[in-house]
Amino acid sequence: MLNEKRFDATFVFRIIGIVFFAYLFLGFMVVPCWNTLTSIFREKTASGEADPFVVIRFFLAGNMKNYVWNSLKLAVILVITVNIVGISIVLLTEYFDIKGAKILRMGYMTTMIYSGVALVTGYMFLYANDGILTPLLTNAFPGLSKTWFTGFGAVVFTMTFACTSNHMLFLRNAIRGIDYNTVEAARNMGAGPFKVLLKVVMPTLIPTLFSLTVMTFITGLCAMSSPTLLGYDSINPEIVRLAGSSSADESFPQARAALLSIILAIFTIVLLTVLTAYERKGHYLSVSKTKARLQKQKINNPVANVLAHIYAYVLFIIYMTPVIMIIIFSFQSYTAIRLKRIDFSNWTLINFFGQEDFEFLTSRGTYKTREGAISGVFSNADAVGGIKMSFILSAVAAALACVIVVVACNYISKHKKTGTFLEYALLFPWLLPTILICYSYRSYFNTETVWYVGNNNLYYADNVKLLIIMAYVVTKLPFSLRMIKASFYTIDSELEDAAKNLGSSPIQTFLKVKLPIILPSVLAVFALNFNALFTEYDMSATFASKYGKTYAMVIQSMTMDEGLYGYNVNASGRRCASTVFIMIVSGIILWLVYGVGARDLSERLEARKRRRERFAKIFGKKKLTTEP
């Protein structure tokens, strides 16, 4: 409070900060999205007259409505199926006493290490009309068509199992937070395990379930990779198609894309407003101070018990089959993958690092060879390019988002009134579907007339990388802010006072006292952001630029038919290897975040001590032997 100089470095920093955040908020959130909104009303009719409502009339008259209905249908069905599966897997692993729950849980959690394009292409590898399990399934169920894994059914099937990660995270935490004494009390008063579940456990889970339902609904509405790859006409793939179309082919495609993205935004905003209003009412899981840990409930009825076990393991098989199959086939030879038959005598790393010549029969009956055409992920120029691109873009964006949010949080924690404004500005992108942001960037910056980016066309050539980074940063701000702000609030204000009292300046206090405290959370947020962006598909697909071809887009192109004449050869093998690679990267990141990163100083010191002791043991012994 007592500063001798008011117009010092701190003041300059503040001005720079205000200008920067204003630039970010107005230039990269408000203006481009506002432009998208207004572009709907700037179209002309076929006769060339300005008509603000021509696009909306077109929308109401034509079949464009179907895309919205399809998305809504998907969202509604997913809310039902994802909740059923999500609640089942959490209850089966956390509430009921099911044998092998630990292994089951690992299976149910596999969606946390691969999702989006990696997961959908994995499912396609199994179930598409040339999938490895399709013959097996069509034999088992004679009515099943070879092409069953396309369209609405396939999207629902895939997303039902792909979108349970949030249940595994949040519902699991909620159920573990239940005070077991309340369960015991109910049992003591004569309620059976299912009665307890219905009357005592479920009511405490309702707030969490409500949030999960809203999140699932939004996921369904904004679905991108599944409908694109599996062929379902929902809003997002249509926006991407329209954005790449020209008015020579159809009527005002740009304005129609804008209209669809605004419709999506309206749905999202309404849903999130409902959610926040609901959450603001405040729900408390437990009022007791001495919580007892939940003990698993044995299902007493033997028939129900057997059925529950069967159900649990069927789900487990559905979750695990793609993972196991993909891992196995990623180590199989080109021939084995083409024949869709596992060759147990021949294991290879070719899908990762190898290269092999490809020999094929031409139409003239002669054999031709393409050198090194069968290549692995890390020896294929396209794939390596995509990995590099995604790695750099996501690392830069994840780091930028963290830095911006840390600086902002430091300000928010000190300034109540202006801080709130800044907070809402950074949370703003949360209301907007990512596709709206990306589409807006793509259309708004695709000129040389935007003065505040120096009249550069940011959608032109390599500039698009910048645009992708900005989109990544902006869409990751809300999540980063929520996480890092929470950790800022754990800092005891007396620590800051103590540092000041010992003679440290505000900047020294920030760097030496506060930053080390929040650093684990910041690194965790960085890692989670990186993890999400590294395999991100929705945004780069919206930009659809060959200058910003990300890893996910490369993986998507691996689902295209493999040409018999040596084009796209071994794409299936690379696809499997890619999924395995992604699982490893995500697995390591999650382990670092939740395992290693969660350690505090005392645990790190203990670990160091143990390492030293071990080292001293080895080193000491060596010393003994080398001494004369």
Add this chain to the structure above:
Amino acid sequence: MIKLNDIVVKFGDFTALHDINVHVKEGEFFTFLGPSGCGKTTTLRTITGFIEPASGTVFMKDRDITHVPIEKRNIGIVFQSYALFPTMTVYDNIAFGLKLKKLSKTEIDQKVRDIARKVDLSDEQLAKAVSQLSGGQQQRVAIARALVTSPSIICLDEPLSNLDAKLRVQLRNELKKMQKEFGITSIYVTHDQEEALTLSDRIAVFNKGYIEQIGTPNEIYNHSATEFVCNFIGDINRLEDGIVAELNKRGADLDPTWHHYIRLERLHVNKMDDGKHFVFDAMVESSEYYGLYIKYTINAFGQTLKVIEKNDGSNPYTKGETAHMSFNVKNIMSYKPGEDADA
């Protein structure tokens, strides 16, 4: 040493401190005592510089420090939560202030180890994380950190309030011992009257932003300046009109419009009549047995009074017995009722 002159602190429209005047002498253990929200911590934070007073001055060794920044005041603080930096080892916590002063490494090392020895922290403990230490050890680290920069004064903001009862008493004694050894001027904030009485050379009792009384523990306890102080410190009996009237009949000369109090241990039920005491018959309503002493609830002239007697082997009374209650009228503290009477 430290002088607060007419300090006024305002938070918006609310005046937290009204004309606070305190003079802490060199080497003194001075305590700010009062209920929560009374302004004692605000006063401390004004001394350390976290709060700038609306008016008034703070002098340290005859130098006006009212507008000197926090980091340049050279006042050590031990916080309520200790505020030890969780990401640093014990050693780094203590060395933090020295590093900011840009001392050489050897100098820092020497000073840290020096102070660590004085507060009884081993080399092994210095290498540990703060969270690996017990509450008592953490307190010693906080004190070492506050003292290592050789401040001219040390402020302690309820440093014992986070601890359990047994540890609190133990650390209280350690604190007193250390203060004596270092001989440093100390300002101590607490709401615990027992802590204040046992530790302090002098006490300032705060209430609603005013200082009610400054004095030695004995003065505060036995000669409370205001009705608030006599009620806040220790347990006390208020004498109701019936007893006051009876006493005046016997020539006590108490003003019936005033409030009169007597402490529990100044009432007796086991004392022989020596002529100096007033003696009444009182009925024992109940007794609580504490071992060290016995607390009786007795009834005299329709009023319930509490009495403490040392458990010295005299006959304990049981419920319903009649006891001879006696006390010296000099021990009655009388106050003219005012607006601020919180009786």
